Amino acid sequence: MDLFQYEILQRAIIAGVLIGLISPLIGLFVVLRRLSLLGDTIAHVSIAGVALGLLIDIYPLGLGFLFAIFAAFAIEMFRKYYQSYAELSIAIIMSGGIAVASILFTLGKGYNINVQTYLFGSIFTVSMQEIWIILAFSVIIVLFVFLFYKELFLITFDEDAAAVGGLPVRAINFVNTILTAFVVSAAIKVVGALLVSALITIPAAAGIALRKGFKTTLFWTVIISEFAIVTGLLISWEWNLAPNGTIVLLLIGILLSIMIGFKKART
Amino acid sequence: MEQPCHQDIVNLEDVCFSYGNHQVIQHLNFTIKERDFVGVIGSNGAGKSTLLKMIVGLIQPKTGRVELFGKNSAQFKEREKIGYVPQKNALNPLFPATVKEVVLSGLYSRKKILRRIHKQDLEVAQDAMESFSIEHLADRKIGQLSGGQQQRVFLARAMINKPKLLILDEPTVGIDEDTQRKFFQLIQHMHQHHDMTFIMVSHDIEAMHSYLGSKPQLVHDQILFFVKHSHEIHCDEITLAHGITS
Ligand SMILES: Nc1ncnc2c1ncn2[C@@H]1O[C@H](COP(=O)(O)OP(=O)(O)OP(=O)(O)O)[C@@H](O)[C@H]1O
Ligand SMILES: [Mg+2]
Ligand SMILES: [Zn+2]
Ligand SMILES: [Zn+2]
Numbered sequence: 001m002d003l004f005q006y007e008i009l010q011r012a013i014i015a016g017v018l019i020g021l022i023s024p025l026i027g028l029f030v031v032l033r034r035l036s037l038l039g040d041t042i043a044h045v046s047i048a049g050v051a052l053g054l055l056i057d058i059y060p061l062g063l064g065f066l067f068a069i070f071a072a073f074a075i076e077m078f079r080k081y082y083q084s085y086a087e088l089s090i091a092i093i094m095s096g097g098i099a100v101a102s103i104l105f106t107l108g109k110g111y112n113i114n115v116q117t118y119l120f121g122s123i124f125t126v127s128m129q130e131i132w133i134i135l136a137f138s139v140i141i142v143l144f145v146f147l148f149y150k151e152l153f154l155i156t157f158d159e160d161a162a163a164v165g166g167l168p169v170r171a172i173n174f175v176n177t178i179l180t181a182f183v184v185s186a187a188i189k190v191v192g193a194l195l196v197s198a199l200i201t202i203p204a205a206a207g208i209a210l211r212k213g214f215k216t217t218l219f220w221t222v223i224i225s226e227f228a229i230v231t232g233l234l235i236s237w238e239w240n241l242a243p244n245g246t247i248v249l250l251l252i253g254i255l256l257s258i259m260i261g262f263k264k265a266r267t
Numbered sequence: 268m269e270q271p272c273h274q275d276i277v278n279l280e281d282v283c284f285s286y287g288n289h290q291v292i293q294h295l296n297f298t299i300k301e302r303d304f305v306g307v308i309g310s311n312g313a314g315k316s317t318l319l320k321m322i323v324g325l326i327q328p329k330t331g332r333v334e335l336f337g338k339n340s341a342q343f344k345e346r347e348k349i350g351y352v353p354q355k356n357a358l359n360p361l362f363p364a365t366v367k368e369v370v371l372s373g374l375y376s377r378k379k380i381l382r383r384i385h386k387q388d389l390e391v392a393q394d395a396m397e398s399f400s401i402e403h404l405a406d407r408k409i410g411q412l413s414g415g416q417q418q419r420v421f422l423a424r425a426m427i428n429k430p431k432l433l434i435l436d437e438p439t440v441g442i443d444e445d446t447q448r449k450f451f452q453l454i455q456h457m458h459q460h461h462d463m464t465f466i467m468v469s470h471d472i473e474a475m476h477s478y479l480g481s482k483p484q485l486v487h488d489q490i491l492f493f494v495k496h497s498h499e500i501h502c503d504e505i506t507l508a509h510g511i512t513s
Contacts, residue, residue, distance in 0.1 A: 032362065148380075154372045154375045157364055160353060162375075163325060165347070167380070211363070212365075212408075213365035213408065214363050215368070
């Protein structure tokens with residue numbers, strides 16, 4: 001491996017490790033709030049932003065990020081309106097995002113190759129500047145989860161009890177949704193918009209399947225995610241496979257082994 | 268004899284509540300003083316749970332005022348003074364939380380934001396679990412417990428802060444008879460010696476009558492309020508440890 005190639009792999013692994021940390025950190029709370037499709041929805045809207053960026057020639061991931069934040073706001077707004085039918089707000093925003101993206105894509109014919117990069121990710125082209133942005137996002141997210149761990153736990157477990165205790169439930173849920181937009185924007189580069197949701201939900205699903213307490217689950221969720229991303233990157237590098245597909249298949253493999261392991265243990 | 272130290276804990280002034288145009292509570296006036304034990308009895312659908320939710324601030328009255336500790340409920344910030352056990356907890360059996368984590372979460376009120384969990388918090392959680400004989404379940408997952416065991420966990424969580432005001436919505440449903448009796452003894456003790464005020468909804472009319480007498484202080488539509496006042500002073504340091512042991 002020459003020096004140039006080594007640098008590419010190194011950058012990919014740094015970006016991967018950061019995203020492997022923040023996706024499950026936010027993802028576990030998102031999944032337990034029964035908003036598993038939140039990441040997917042934000043990603044679809046974000047792709048509309050990317051399409052606009054490609055069309056008018058402005059940094060696509062930047063516009064994608066703005067659209068992601070907008071989607072997060074819109075989802076929270078609809079969520080407040082429909083209260084317990086949270087998934088309804090998700091369905092509305094998701095279809096809106098796809099509608100806008102498809103129109104913009106057809107307007108900008110000829111960008112198809114570029115579009116693919118964002119739909120499927122391209123971690124081996126991640127730039128140093130993008131790594132700095134992902135690092136900044138990661139610092140914000142890790143700080144948030146560290147500082148508000150107790151409150152996040154209680155709000156996720158029992159929103160009424162949190163409200164009776166005087167916790168700012170709406171504000172914390174809101175920040176959580178906004179930070180999901182951060183994760184999505186960071187992860188689009190790695191796995192692409194189509195598979196962002198996998199990084200947010202599958203480690204959480206695998207962690208929950210371990211049937212442990214909350215802290216332990218959060219810990220294992222991060223470990224599973226990091227393991228799949230780093231191993232996936234190395235395998236795909238070595239055998240020239242699509243990194244995003246490799247990572248997601250590894251995640252699903254881990255999830256299935258945990259589930260089968262528990263089934264065996266019971267019988 | 269009414270002493271000046273007995274402040275108003277809950278004050279309902281001409282409170283009305285409706286779900287859509289379904290009137291549930293109409294023009295209710297009621298004051299609960301420090302060290303009152305208020306038993307609330309009424310038929311299904313009478314509005315008891317609705318009333319408790321309004322007192323803890325989960326829902327707002329359409330008209331009228333709810334005051335807690337003399338302050339308008341929306342402005343009342345010392346939320347750790349209130350313990351609340353709702354009628355039933357919609358618990359997802361897969362939720363990854365241990366009994367210990369759930370009991371400890373009773374401490375996570377507004378006051379604790381940005382504070383770390385200390386060793387003494389863990390000791391308090393241990394006390395609370397011992398009070399309800401669930402310390403051996405500490406590391407079990409909450410979703411894997413029986414209904415009655417889960418209810419004990421939620422009672423322990425509500426008691427952990429030693430709240431000034433404890434609000435219980437049918438707390439003993441699903442709990443075995445022995446534990447029920449001991450639970451009544453515990454809350455009676457807390458009422459008489461530990462400066463606590465209680466609001467409790469129950470369909471156990473016999474138990475309510477035997478502690479609160481058979482004459483309601485107020486009958487409002489289909490809801491009956493029984494009140495007993497305690498003058499006794501603290502017998503010891505406030506701990507939960509002399510709780511239910513089986
Ligand atoms: N979320 C809701 N939306 C609409 N109506 C409701 C809601 N919750 C309760 N109600 C109605 O309000 C009335 C009072 O309900 P509430 O739960 O306060 O009764 P309750 O006295 O606690 O009864 P129970 O003894 O069965 O617990 C009932 O007629 C009920 O149908
Ligand atoms: Mg009720
Ligand atoms: Zn008195
Ligand atoms: Zn005592």
